[in-house]
Amino acid sequence: MSDWKKKENPIRDKSYAFALEVVKLSKVLQDESKEFVLSKQILRSGTSIGAQIREAEHAQSRADFIHKMSIALKEANETEYWVDILHDSGFMDESMYKIYHDQISEILRMLISIVKSAKRSNIN
DSSP states (O other): OOHHHHSOOHHHHHHHHHHHHHHHHHHHHHHHSOOOHHHHHHHHHHHHHHHHHHHHHTOSSHHHHHHHHHHHHHHHHHHHHHHHHHHHTTSSOHHHHHHHHHHHHHHHHHHHHHHHHHHHHHHO
8 A cells, every 4th residue: 555545634535535426426417317517517626626635745835735725625615516506406416415515515624724724834
């Protein structure tokens, strides 16, 4: 097992697990609902969160780290929007919505905290 997988990193782990769920959701939306536009939107933004977090792990500077984590935050915010759209348009039932909304809300809270902390420590 790689060293980075051994080291505990909750935001990396949660964003990766969420990305896997979004991949499954996108497949269901395409196969069962024949919904291709929204499924691609949530697939792109929902998997981008973890990709940006992974990039931030090897940032070249604190500013680069903040920048990449800020992009992850923007992608998480966009993903929350697509989850709301899918629910409000009837493509996602209440129980599924609660699961996805709770997960993305937790990721958003974590990213907001990480970005704020990194910016504070950058000033000091």
